[in-house]
Amino acid sequence: MKKLKIIFVLIFGIAALAGFNSCAPSGMIAEKGGAQLWGENCSRCHNPPSMDQYSAEQWTIITDHMRIRANITAAEMNKIKAFLQGQVAM
Amino acid sequence: MKRKVLFILLSIALSNSLVSAQGGGDPSKLFGNTKMMITGNAEASLVADTGYVNFTDVSFKPIFLWHLSDRLFIEAETEIASGGEGVELVLEYANMCYFINDFLTIHAGRFLPKFGAYRGRMGESFINKFAEDPVGFGDGGIGPMIESGIGLQGGAPLGNSKINYDFWVSNGPNLIDGTEDPENAGQFEYEAYADNNKNKAIGGRVGLLPFSNSSLEVGVSFENASKSGAAYSDLENTGVMMWAADLEYYKAISPIKSTVRLIGEYKSQKVDNAYYPVPDDTTFYTFDNNSSAAYGSVSIRPTASKNKLLRNFELCYRYSEFDRPKEAPWGGDKVLTQSAVALDYWLRWNCLVKLTWNKNSDSDNLYVAQFVYGF
Numbered sequence: 079m080k081k082l083k084i085i086f087v088l089i090f091g092i093a094a095l096a097g098f099n100s101c102a103p104s105g106m107i108a109e110k111g112g113a114q115l116w117g118e119n120c121s122r123c124h125n126p127p128s129m130d131q132y133s134a135e136q137w138t139i140i141t142d143h144m145r146i147r148a149n150i151t152a153a154e155m156n157k158i159k160a161f162l163q164g165q166v167a168m
Numbered sequence: 169m170k171r172k173v174l175f176i177l178l179s180i181a182l183s184n185s186l187v188s189a190q191g192g193g194d195p196s197k198l199f200g201n202t203k204m205m206i207t208g209n210a211e212a213s214l215v216a217d218t219g220y221v222n223f224t225d226v227s228f229k230p231i232f233l234w235h236l237s238d239r240l241f242i243e244a245e246t247e248i249a250s251g252g253e254g255v256e257l258v259l260e261y262a263n264m265c266y267f268i269n270d271f272l273t274i275h276a277g278r279f280l281p282k283f284g285a286y287r288g289r290m291g292e293s294f295i296n297k298f299a300e301d302p303v304g305f306g307d308g309g310i311g312p313m314i315e316s317g318i319g320l321q322g323g324a325p326l327g328n329s330k331i332n333y334d335f336w337v338s339n340g341p342n343l344i345d346g347t348e349d350p351e352n353a354g355q356f357e358y359e360a361y362a363d364n365n366k367n368k369a370i371g372g373r374v375g376l377l378p379f380s381n382s383s384l385e386v387g388v389s390f391e392n393a394s395k396s397g398a399a400y401s402d403l404e405n406t407g408v409m410m411w412a413a414d415l416e417y418y419k420a421i422s423p424i425k426s427t428v429r430l431i432g433e434y435k436s437q438k439v440d441n442a443y444y445p446v447p448d449d450t451t452f453y454t455f456d457n458n459s460s461a462a463y464g465s466v467s468i469r470p471t472a473s474k475n476k477l478l479r480n481f482e483l484c485y486r487y488s489e490f491d492r493p494k495e496a497p498w499g500g501d502k503v504l505t506q507s508a509v510a511l512d513y514w515l516r517w518n519c520l521v522k523l524t525w526n527k528n529s530d531s532d533n534l535y536v537a538q539f540v541y542g543f
């Protein structure tokens with residue numbers, strides 16, 4: 079029973095966190111482009127791959143994978159994906 | 169087994185040909201509106217100490233990634249490896265994910281729990297600068313690398329900082345009771361495919377990236393199982409609590425035209441007192457089953473050098489130690505220590521050659537050359 083309580087507290091805690099609208103980036107962070115975020119986030123663990131390593135289709139898949147493996151925020155991942163797919167200028 | 173491996177290889181070849189065709193054709197004819205690709209890595213090592221020189225286990229680890237929709241995603245990794253008893257085929261993970269919203273993802277299956285940052289992340293062969301694991305972080309070490317269960321994870325901005333989080337419910341570690349494997353009594357099978365009782369483990373990690381450029385991450389993890397022994401056995405109620413703290417930091421330093429990286433982790437495990445059978449006897453014994461392990465590493469790579477050859481080199485040092493239960497059959501009075509130096513050469517962003525020297529407190533010095541190709 080104690081463990082069930084812990085599970086529920088964790089689940090509702092995370093859900094509350096996810097719905098917490100004040101979890102917002104500062105203006106400085108929000109203005110960052112995909113190229114900068116690509117360099118900063120990939121370098122946390124490994125060398126950043128260049129744009130031509132994968133096709134646009136494949137970048138969609140890779141960025142999903144990295145969102146899981148590295149917990150990169152969705153907003154940053156969308157910018158990184160757009161950059162790697164060549165949708166935005168460097 | 170040979171048939172299974174052959175089947176897997178043929179499947180990979182077929183899938184890859186389809187994926188290759190996908191790049192040049194209309195994707196809708198191959199996978200509909202879904203997207204699929206295969207990535208992964210292969211590795212091989214040459215190991216030498218005072219007694220032998222050996223081309224050791226070779227492994228090939230394809231990762232299958234399938235984007236089913238903007239919310240549905242599957243990742244799965246298999247490992248085909250040569251071992252002491254021939255070729256082994258292992259399902260590393262098969263993780264089904266649903267992106268609930270920008271901040272939350274639910275996933276289920278066999279997955280890489282983020283207990284600490286080494287296993288499943290910094291220890292991946294194309295990320296790890298060293299050919300060998302730190303002591304206490306590889307096989308026989310502390311904590312799970314793969315688990316079966318369900319979890320919630322995500323990341324969110326906090327002003328100039330970021331936070332990320334993972335929480336999971338899993339089968340948890342299975343206690344080795346010593347009846348069939350007395351040398352490992354009191355250790356755990358962390359990656360068992362099936363649970364040994366009805367109890368479930370709870371684990372989690374919270375990471376904080378305090379700097380706006382994401383260069384520093386600190387994380388705290390835990391996993392608790394109140395029962396880890398086999399159902400209906402005397403050891404069923406043996407609980408285990410693990411926790412870990414990790415740190416990763418990198419910085420490009422202009423005056424030396426290099427990027428410096430610091431990585432470290434500490435983890436600890438406390439197991440309830442339990443009685444294990446004395447081999448070839450009818451009596452039992454017990455011991456304080458507490459252990460801990462830690463490592464710290466520093467690496468430098470001249471990433472801003474104009475010399476292309478030079479900037480592909482990376483020099484690394486790592487110190488690790490593993491404090492085991494003193495009276496356990498697999499323990500000892502002395503803390504295991506290891507100092508490792510590695511000189512790596514990067515052939516590509518995820519392909520490298522590692523030359524590693526390990527000085528171990530309990531065994532011969534080890535020299536390892538490892539080739540890792542990511543694809």
